[in-house]
Amino acid sequence: MSEYLFYIVAAITVTTAVYLIFEKNPVFGALYLIQTMVSLAVLYILLEAQFVAAVQIIVYAGAIMVLFLFVIMLLNLDIKEEARNALPFQRIPAILMGIALFTVICIVIRSKLLQGKQDQYTTAYVQSIGNTKLIGNLLFTDYLLPFEITSILLFVAAIGAIMLAKRKL
Amino acid sequence: MNTELFAYLVIACTKIVLVFGVVQLMIISMIWLERKIMAHMQVRLGPMRVGPHGLLQPIADGIKLLFKEDIIPAKASKFLFIVAPAMAVIPSMLTFAVIPFGNKVQIFGYSVDLVITDINIGFLYIFGVSSLGIYGIVMAGWASNNKYSLLGGIRSAAQMISYELTLGLALIGVVMLTESLSLVDVVNAQAKLWNIILQPVGFFIYFTSAIAEVNRCPFDLPEAESELVAGYHTEYSSMKFAMFFMAEYANMITVSAIAVTFFLGGWHGPFLPPVVWFMLKLSGCLFFFIWIRSTFPRLRYDQLMHFGWKFLLPLSLLNILITGLVMVVKG
Numbered sequence: 001m002s003e004y005l006f007y008i009v010a011a012i013t014v015t016t017a018v019y020l021i022f023e024k025n026p027v028f029g030a031l032y033l034i035q036t037m038v039s040l041a042v043l044y045i046l047l048e049a050q051f052v053a054a055v056q057i058i059v060y061a062g063a064i065m066v067l068f069l070f071v072i073m074l075l076n077l078d079i080k081e082e083a084r085n086a087l088p089f090q091r092i093p094a095i096l097m098g099i100a101l102f103t104v105i106c107i108v109i110r111s112k113l114l115q116g117k118q119d120q121y122t123t124a125y126v127q128s129i130g131n132t133k134l135i136g137n138l139l140f141t142d143y144l145l146p147f148e149i150t151s152i153l154l155f156v157a158a159i160g161a162i163m164l165a166k167r168k169l
Numbered sequence: 170m171n172t173e174l175f176a177y178l179v180i181a182c183t184k185i186v187l188v189f190g191v192v193q194l195m196i197i198s199m200i201w202l203e204r205k206i207m208a209h210m211q212v213r214l215g216p217m218r219v220g221p222h223g224l225l226q227p228i229a230d231g232i233k234l235l236f237k238e239d240i241i242p243a244k245a246s247k248f249l250f251i252v253a254p255a256m257a258v259i260p261s262m263l264t265f266a267v268i269p270f271g272n273k274v275q276i277f278g279y280s281v282d283l284v285i286t287d288i289n290i291g292f293l294y295i296f297g298v299s300s301l302g303i304y305g306i307v308m309a310g311w312a313s314n315n316k317y318s319l320l321g322g323i324r325s326a327a328q329m330i331s332y333e334l335t336l337g338l339a340l341i342g343v344v345m346l347t348e349s350l351s352l353v354d355v356v357n358a359q360a361k362l363w364n365i366i367l368q369p370v371g372f373f374i375y376f377t378s379a380i381a382e383v384n385r386c387p388f389d390l391p392e393a394e395s396e397l398v399a400g401y402h403t404e405y406s407s408m409k410f411a412m413f414f415m416a417e418y419a420n421m422i423t424v425s426a427i428a429v430t431f432f433l434g435g436w437h438g439p440f441l442p443p444v445v446w447f448m449l450k451l452s453g454c455l456f457f458f459i460w461i462r463s464t465f466p467r468l469r470y471d472q473l474m475h476f477g478w479k480f481l482l483p484l485s486l487l488n489i490l491i492t493g494l495v496m497v498v499k500g
Contacts, residue, residue, distance in 0.1 A: 054293035062300025
């Protein structure tokens, strides 16, 4: 049952992602991206990662995409054909860089770096405690330092954004 | 198909249809009640002609809206213009899936929980779904190809993002006390003492942000008539307009149901059956919404933003901090 669901949702995700790339109107592009985000959240639920799914919807589909749409609508971008070919020589380097990035991602995913904790955290064990509680506990014990560093990084980024946007403070 | 699965399916579908029907009925009666209550608060009579005390007025309005001409502006983005009202209604209905409206009951030997589904991320689910509700309004504003609609849509997006933050932070105090994200656990923890007594500041922040989140007076800037004609639904007519109307009332019922669940003890209460208690508390909250609408004048836009970011947000962070401190001190 859940395999069929996976194939259906995965097909939707990939289709909307492709549409996103080929869509000329930026507003429709943003809407396709929202659909991609939401279907990714469904995939997370199928992988028993309910917390990640909820955060995916709240943060990406709910907050970040609203800001995207906000900016696109405020600027009310016109579709200009000449703007699409502003950089005529970018096509071949872009394809090469894309392939390079894809290879790097594949290597990193296969490496030991991203394996994390596996042996004791079986699906049954995670289900018995609850996704959210387990992630919370790990973030504030084993992964406290990376967690705090990330939060400081985000804080700095937020201050930087305000400084850039508002010259006269 | 085995009997257990069949029973499960029947029970689940019955609950969904029941909750959906009750919410629809409440929307219809809310439209009448709002007009009547506001009228009496302003020493008027309100609708009196259709039925006794205008009781059939919502039905007459509904029929009238159905027969009205459905106008789509010439340069509008047609697909989004049609989809936007549905995108506004659906998220407000989805939230009811996790709200417990009664205790366990025995029907034909099966023990039935009076909640559509009890998921362990209920709290996060509510915010995930409600954050998607913005798109209907924003899309309506953009697709109409009308500057008043666009301004209304953008205003409401800014307002909802700002107040969603405090809406979530206000409830975190309750989640900390309950130590669970499941709404059934939140209700069960309030069997003896309602959370409004433990979290009065949280309740105040929640209710204020809830009014802003559903774009109600005094925070109804997205549809300020004097500046924006009617805001994001300026170009809408007929049933599409009615759907935005429904979405607003459904959202109001949703945030009230969350307030009842998190702060007012859910279905707990003496003497009367749990479901009745839940409906009573819900009606109380909805009456409060109408009361506020007929009492306060509309804020200015900058006042709204200042109030949200410079008063409510620090207050809600302080509330979380104090809740945490008290919990540590008490062990």
